[in-house]
Structure formats: structure tokens, C-alpha cells
Amino acid sequence: MPHQTGAENVHAIQYHQHTLILLDQRKLPHEETYLHFKNASGIATAITDMVVRGAPAIGISAAFGIALEARLQINLPALNLRDAFTVLAASRPTAVNLFWALKKMKEAMNDCASLNMSEQVAFLEETAHTILNDDIKNNHIMGDLGASLIDSGSQVYTHCNAGALATGGYGTALGVIRSAHAQKKITHVYAGETRPWLQGARLTAWELMADNIPVTLSCEGAAGQLLRQGSVKWIIVGADRVSSNGDVANKIGTYNLAVLAKYHDVKVMVVAPSSTFDLSIESGDLIPIEARDEHEVTHIQGIQMAPKACPAINPSFDITPRELIAAIVCEQGIILEPNKEKIMAMLGNTEKESR
Numbered sequence: 001m002p003h004q005t006g007a008e009n010v011h012a013i014q015y016h017q018h019t020l021i022l023l024d025q026r027k028l029p030h031e032e033t034y035l036h037f038k039n040a041s042g043i044a045t046a047i048t049d050m051v052v053r054g055a056p057a058i059g060i061s062a063a064f065g066i067a068l069e070a071r072l073q074i075n076l077p078a079l080n081l082r083d084a085f086t087v088l089a090a091s092r093p094t095a096v097n098l099f100w101a102l103k104k105m106k107e108a109m110n111d112c113a114s115l116n117m118s119e120q121v122a123f124l125e126e127t128a129h130t131i132l133n134d135d136i137k138n139n140h141i142m143g144d145l146g147a148s149l150i151d152s153g154s155q156v157y158t159h160c161n162a163g164a165l166a167t168g169g170y171g172t173a174l175g176v177i178r179s180a181h182a183q184k185k186i187t188h189v190y191a192g193e194t195r196p197w198l199q200g201a202r203l204t205a206w207e208l209m210a211d212n213i214p215v216t217l218s219c220e221g222a223a224g225q226l227l228r229q230g231s232v233k234w235i236i237v238g239a240d241r242v243s244s245n246g247d248v249a250n251k252i253g254t255y256n257l258a259v260l261a262k263y264h265d266v267k268v269m270v271v272a273p274s275s276t277f278d279l280s281i282e283s284g285d286l287i288p289i290e291a292r293d294e295h296e297v298t299h300i301q302g303i304q305m306a307p308k309a310c311p312a313i314n315p316s317f318d319i320t321p322r323e324l325i326a327a328i329v330c331e332q333g334i335i336l337e338p339n340k341e342k343i344m345a346m347l348g349n350t351e352k353e354s355r
């Protein structure tokens with residue numbers, strides 16, 4: 001049963017009257033601005049520019065991008081969505097949910113090819129809605145599964161934002177935190193601020209405060225000292241891509257936390273729907289890591305912090321090796337101490353079915 005919380009009111013992605021409406025996450029928490037989109041290239045730019053972010057949310061938005069582009073072609077003799085698929089696929093490289101959703105839309109296109117144009121467009125819109133609704137359903141399932149691993153009275157730490165804003169709703173890591181808090185198992189959440197985009201400070205703190213879940217912000221460098229004090233029991237994060245051996249790509253800084261967690265005997269839980277697994281990739285070393293503009297590191301809100309011309313690195317994600325992960329929670333079940341055998345046993349068939 002979905003828990004009735006403030007999360008129910010956070011809608012980062014809405015589709016009304018053949019328009020995709022995205023909450024501009026760059027402006028949160030101080031401004032709630034909604035941007036309207038009617039074509040694929042606008043949505044691709046919104047993904048690249050971080051209007052919408054978070055692996056599942058990126059995939060859902062791209063699916064609506066395909067449906068919208070189809071609607072623009074409703075009076076043509078046939079659909080030609082090749083450019084739409086290309087521009088959306090180029091919007092961000094790491095989150096596999098994007099490519100998963102585009103594959104679902106391509107399959108839907110093939111499935112409805114014999115229908116008339118308005119039926120094809122309606123079918124693609126319906127498929128995008130199904131991707132959105134299934135994501136929310138899966139988040140509630142994962143919320144309860146993940147909560148079952150947490151003991152009463154626990155404090156937890158989360159990184160970046162894997163909440164309602166990053167998904168269709170409710171969240172993956174924050175879904176577990178919401179469910180466990182509703183079950184009175186979590187007493188306190190620490191949110192890492194997450195440089196350089198501050199998803200933890202701007203988005204996770206905002207979501208948890210809206211739900212009256214006690215949250216304290218921590219700058220990244222404070223995590224070691226915090227874990228050393230011994231009250232944090234779990235680090236709970238989302239993922240952008242999980243390779244078939246259980247390595248996890250997630251927001252830059254996740255790996256640091258997992259190494260610290262190992263030293264301090266804190267467990268790491270990764271919460272990710274099956275759409276985040278890439279079983280075609282053997283290990284995390286093969287996951288493409290997005291390198292974003294160095295200005296995101298050298299500047300803060302347009303103001304230069306580093307000396308002029310100082311070079312900076314800005315990898316958006318890192319790889320946490322499976323050995324550092326206590327559990328991966330997916331809607332199909334919990335994988336403790338993940339490895340290839342366990343992942344294939346749980347998800348191998350899902351992959352084949354979707355081919």
C-alpha cells in the first residue's frame with residue numbers, strides 16, 4: 001500500500017493535454033517553476049541541462065519525448081522518429097534507464113505499426129504513461145523491501161537525490177527511507193550535500209522536510225567523521241547503472257562513502273529498479289561515465305571560485321565495486337552481497353522477455 005506522505009504531492013513529471021510539464025529542478029528549493037515541452041529535442045536539452053535528472057526520471061521524460069514527437073507527425077503518412085531517438089539517446093550517457101525507456105518505445109512503435117496514425121500516437125502515449133506508472137509502483141515495492149533490512153531506531157545517510165524528484169514518484173533510496181520512517185525504523189537521515197549540483201542540499205533536504213522526516217545536511221568531507229561516531233547504520237543510495245556483476249554507477253562521491261562505510265562497518269544499500277540494470281555489461285569498468293563542464297566545479301552560481309583558467313575534473317558518476325555493497329534492492333527482490341550469479345538468477349529472465 002502506498003504511504004500517504006508529502007511525497008505524493010511532488011510531481012517532477014506530468015503529462016497534460018499533449019504537453020510534458022517538468023518541474024525545473026535547477027531552481028529548487030526556492031522556486032517551483034514548471035517548464036512545458038512539446039517535442040523531443042526540447043526534452044533532450046532539458047535532460048542535458050538538468051531541468052529533469054535522476055535515472056528513472058530521465059527515462060520517463062525521454063519516453064514522453066518520443067510520444068510527443070509522434071503526435072507532431074500525426075498528419076503524415078507514416079511515423080519517422082529516428083531523429084527523436086537519436087537526440088534523446090545523446091542527452092546523457094550514464095543512466096541506462098534512458099536507453100531502456102527508448103528501447104521500450106521502439107518496441108511499442110513496432111507493435112503498433114499496423115494501426116492508423118492516431119491509434120499509433122495514442123499507443124505511444126499510453127506506453128509512456130505505463131513506464132511512468134510502473135516506476136511509481138516499483139518504488140513502493142522497493143520501499144517496503146528495503147525497509148525490511150533496517151532495524152528500529154536506525155540513523156541513515158543518503159547521497160545525491162534518489163527521491164520523488166528523480167523518479168516517477170516516491171523515490172528509490174528515498175522510497176526506502178520513506179517506508180522505513182513510516183514504520184518508525186528510521187529516526188534520522190543525514191543528506192550529503194552532493195557537489196557540484198547540490199542535489200542533496202537542494203532536493204533531498206527539501207523532499208524529506210516536506211515529509212516531516214528529520215534530516216540534517218552534511219558536507220561531503222564530514223561523512224568520515226560522522227560514520228566514525230557510530231550512529232549511522234546504513235548508507236542508502238540509488239543507481240544510474242548496475243552491471244551484471246553487481247558494480248554500481250551512481251553520483252560522484254558514492255564510491256568514497258562506500259569505502260568509508262567498509263572501514264566503519266556501516267552497510268551500503270543500493271536501491272534500483274530492474275530498468276537500472278545493464279546485464280550486457282560485465283563490470284563497472286565498462287559503464288560510460290559522464291564528464292560534465294568544468295565550470296560546474298570552478299564556479300558557484302556563475303561566480304568564479306577557482307583562479308581563472310584553473311583546470312578541473314567533473315566526472316558526474318563513479319563506480320562502487322560490488323564487494324562494498326551489502327544489498328541491492330530491486331522490485332523483484334533483495335540481492336544480498338551481489339554477484340553475477342545472483343543477479344542473473346533474479347533478472348536474467350526479465351532481460352530475455354524484454355528482447
Ligand code: MRU
Binds near residue numbers: 053095167173
Ligand atoms: O546527475 P543526476 O542528478 O541525474 O544524478 C542522479 C543520481 O546519481 C541518482 O542517485 C540516480 O540517478 C538514482 S535516482 C533514483
